[in-house]
Amino acid sequence: MTRDAIKDLVLEIIEDIDEDADFETLQADKPLRDQLDLDSMDFLDIVMELRKRHKLQIPEEDYPELATLASCVNYLEPLLADA
Amino acid sequence: MENQLPRIVITGVGLAAPNADNLKTYREKLLAGISEISELNLRYFGNAPAGLCNFDETKYRKKKENKRGTRAGCLGVYCANEALADADLSIDHYKRSRIGVYVGLTEHGTVETENEVYNISQYDYNVDYWTHHHNPRTVLNNPAGEITMNLGITGPHYAIGAACAAGNASLIQGVQMMRLGEVDMALAGGISESTGSFGIFASFQAQGALGSADDPRNACRPFDLSRDGIVVSEGACIYVLERLDSALARGAKIYAEIVGYGMNSDARDYVLPFHERQAECMELAMERADLKPEDIDIINTHATGTKQGDIEECKAIRAVFGEAPDTYINNTKSIIGHAMGAAGVLELAGNLPAFEDNLVHPTINCNDLDPACKLPNIVFDKPVQLESVNTILNNSFGMVGINSVIIVKKYN
Numbered sequence: 001m002t003r004d005a006i007k008d009l010v011l012e013i014i015e016d017i018d019e020d021a022d023f024e025t026l027q028a029d030k031p032l033r034d035q036l037d038l039d040s041m042d043f044l045d046i047v048m049e050l051r052k053r054h055k056l057q058i059p060e061e062d063y064p065e066l067a068t069l070a071s072c073v074n075y076l077e078p079l080l081a082d083a
Numbered sequence: 084m085e086n087q088l089p090r091i092v093i094t095g096v097g098l099a100a101p102n103a104d105n106l107k108t109y110r111e112k113l114l115a116g117i118s119e120i121s122e123l124n125l126r127y128f129g130n131a132p133a134g135l136c137n138f139d140e141t142k143y144r145k146k147k148e149n150k151r152g153t154r155a156g157c158l159g160v161y162c163a164n165e166a167l168a169d170a171d172l173s174i175d176h177y178k179r180s181r182i183g184v185y186v187g188l189t190e191h192g193t194v195e196t197e198n199e200v201y202n203i204s205q206y207d208y209n210v211d212y213w214t215h216h217h218n219p220r221t222v223l224n225n226p227a228g229e230i231t232m233n234l235g236i237t238g239p240h241y242a243i244g245a246a247c248a249a250g251n252a253s254l255i256q257g258v259q260m261m262r263l264g265e266v267d268m269a270l271a272g273g274i275s276e277s278t279g280s281f282g283i284f285a286s287f288q289a290q291g292a293l294g295s296a297d298d299p300r301n302a303c304r305p306f307d308l309s310r311d312g313i314v315v316s317e318g319a320c321i322y323v324l325e326r327l328d329s330a331l332a333r334g335a336k337i338y339a340e341i342v343g344y345g346m347n348s349d350a351r352d353y354v355l356p357f358h359e360r361q362a363e364c365m366e367l368a369m370e371r372a373d374l375k376p377e378d379i380d381i382i383n384t385h386a387t388g389t390k391q392g393d394i395e396e397c398k399a400i401r402a403v404f405g406e407a408p409d410t411y412i413n414n415t416k417s418i419i420g421h422a423m424g425a426a427g428v429l430e431l432a433g434n435l436p437a438f439e440d441n442l443v444h445p446t447i448n449c450n451d452l453d454p455a456c457k458l459p460n461i462v463f464d465k466p467v468q469l470e471s472v473n474t475i476l477n478n479s480f481g482m483v484g485i486n487s488v489i490i491v492k493k494y495n
Contacts, residue, residue, distance in 0.1 A: 018147040037147065044215045052212065 001080040003073050009080075010072045013049045017042050028070040050076075054083055091258045092494060093338040094330050095170025095323030096432050097162035097272075101134030101316045101419050105165065110436045113444040114466045118300040118418045120314055125281040126201065128288075132299035133278045134316025134420035144233055153220050154276035155191060156229030158319035163230045163270050170323040170335060174234050176268075183266035184227045184240035185256045186321075187249030187273035189423035189481070191242065192221030194279035226274045230321075238266050246481025247385075248346070249273050250320070250427030251489045255344045257324045267329065272321035275423035279317070287313055290354065292389050303421070304448040305386035305393050305414045306456040313387045316420035320428040327494075338435050339475075339491035343372025349484025356392050361399035361486050365476065368488035376407040378474055379490070381443055383430045384414045385478040386456075387421050396478065397456045404458075411469065412461045414446040427479030431489060437472040438493040 001009070007028075014021050014036065021036050032038055043066060050056040056079055058066075065075035096106050102119040103109035112119075123133035140149055140157055143164040149157045163184070167174060174182075199217055206212040219225065227240040239260075245252035250273030257271030277283045287293040294312040296302040303314040330337055345367030349357040369375065382400060386393040404410050415430035422429050433444060443462045452461075477489045 017150070018145070020145060020147065037145075041151070041215065041219075048212070048214065052206070057211070 001083040003077060006073045006076050006080055007069060010046070010069060013046050014038070016049070017045050026069065029068055031067050032069060033067070054080060088262045090327035090340055091261050091324055092327050092330050092340045093322050093435070093491070094325050094335040095166040095172060096320065096338065096435065097165030097167070097169060098318070098320040098429060098432055099136040099138045099158050099161055100318050100422070100429055101136055104136070104138035106169070106432060106436065109433055110444075113415065113418055113433045114442060116418060116445050116447040116464060118447065120299045120302060120316070120420050122299045123278060125284055128281040128284050131284050132294060132296065132302035132314045132420070134314060134318065134422065135278060136317055151216065152229045153195060153225055154279055154317070155188070155226040155274045158276065158317065159186060159226040159230045159274050159321065160233045162272065162319045162321040163234060166270060166321045166323045172323060172335070174236070176333070178267070179235055180237045181267040182236045182238040183257065183260050183269045184230050184236060184238070185243060185253040185260070185269060185271040186227040186230070187243045187245060187251070187253035187424045187428070188223065188226065189246050189249055189275060189277065190283075191223055191225060193282060194276050195220045197280055197282060230270065245485050245487065246483060247421065247423055247426055248479045248481040248485045248487035249424040250429070251344070251477060251479040251487035252346060254322065254341065254428060254489055255346060255487065257322070258341050258344065261324055261326060267326070269324040270321050271324055272319065272428045273425040274319040275317050275425045277315050277317060277423045283315060287315070294388050301448050303388045303417050305384070305388045305417050305446060306397075306452055306461065307449040308451040308453045310388045310390065310393065310453075312389055314416070314420035316422040318419065318422035318425040318429050320425055320432050322428065337494040339438060340494050341489060342492045343368040343374065343490035345371065345488045347486050349486070351484060354482055356395045356480050357484065358395040358398035358402070360484070361396060361478070361480060362402045364486040364488045365399065365403050365478070368476065368490050372490045372492070374474060374490065376404045377409065379404070379407065379410050379476045380469065380472045381434055381437060381475045382410060382412045383434050383475065383477045384412060385480045386414050387416055393453070394455045396480070397458055400458055408459060410460060411443045411467060412458055413443055415444070417447045417449070427477060427487065427489070430479075431475070431477040431491065434475050434477070435491070437475065441469045441472045442466040443469060443472070
């Protein structure tokens with residue numbers, strides 16, 4: 001999966017959680033939680049959706065890697081290389 | 084003694100019923116006997132008559148919150164906000180820490196658990212796919228808690244579990260907490276999301292107690308010889324309760340005063356009701372209200388359309404009200420189905436406008452009255468106009484032998 005496709009995947013999952021989420025001004029290197037209406041339970045939803053869609057088992061110690069859109073892409077790129 | 088306690092009044096009503104999303108429309112449809120029971124397709128089970136609510140689910144909170152929470156929470160948040168608006172009451176009128184939220188539930192968590200088991204069945208029952216939302220969605224205080232989160236209420240919130248007597252029971256809890264001075268205002272009522280559970284339908288079916296008909300609007304037939312069971316409905320109704328003096332001080336519209344209540348237990352069977360305890364429960368409520376049977380203008384019956392349940396309640400009413408020729412009787416479930424934990428409060432709400440229009444709304448779907456259910460003054464098909472309506476007695480009974488009765492009086 002390309003970096004762009006991974007970005008789209010993450011945004012699609014966030015949109016599923018909150019269809020009112022506004023990505024217009026979203027800055028890729030700033031924490032998603034500071035810019036969108038997301039809390040810790042929503043991040044667990046992101047983890048669950050990645051598990052359901054791509055059988056990814058993300059260990060709890062890696063959750064901070066999902067903090068920003070850019071860090072999501074960096075972290076998921078090798079995991080989704082064959083997806 | 085009872086008269087020395089603070090007097091508690093209903094000053095706002097918010098509701099979602101299977102035929103209306105506000106009291107005015109609801110009353111109009113009850114008077115006209117308009118049922119909107121429809122056919123629902125349930126996972127594993129198939130089709131069954133059911134009462135489903137149409138209301139503006141995103142009027143008071145975002146779609147995201149509805150996804151996060153439960154259907155019961157969604158219904159509750161809508162009704163609590165509607166009740167406050169109806170009461171013309173800002174949430175800041177009372178200290179938020181002095182507001183209590185008491186929600187009656189027949190059951191909670193069944194829907195969420197069934198859904199989650201189905202979800203993991205799609206992943207070979209691997210529990211890694213079990214949602215982290217399961218616990219906060221299924222704790223029993225969930226619906227009441229969702230109301231407090233939505234409105235920023237920091238007083239107590241909890242659920243009253245009393246099977247299908249729960250709606251009345253939560254009103255009673257609200258009255259008691261107000262009288263004890265624990266809170267200054269209460270949001271009290273009942274909620275049911277039971278139509279989301281195939282298991283509830285299947286269990287009634289297995290018990291031979293699920294209502295049926297070619298036209299789902301005819302499936303709930305209390306007192307009719309052909310009745311064959313319950314029609315499961317979702318729904319909710321939340322009341323604003325205030326002390327009379329506080330309500331008068333702010334010039335509130337007063338729907339009714341809660342003047343009496345009773346609760347007791349059959350102590351004998353898991354599902355079969357028992358007329359003697361039901362009669363005692365009505366007598367207890369009247370004693371507290373300092374009223375006699377002949378003082379009661381309307382009885383809203385609990386009758387759900389089951390063979391034995393309807394007969395037991397009629398026996399109880401006959402025993403208590405045999406000498407009360409001017410007491411009129413109706414049944415709201417015939418029109419809206421059985422809204423479980425919301426039944427008592429929704430049915431009371433449907434009758435409250437009688438204090439203004441002096442009408443008794445009808446019971447529908449009874450074309451062949453069971454002689455065992457024969458009572459004087461059951462109102463069928465068309466509303467009855469009375470000279471005046473000053474008191475309503477509301478029955479609500481539940482499984483495992485729990486009975487509840489509320490009496491409200493017109494405030495003059």
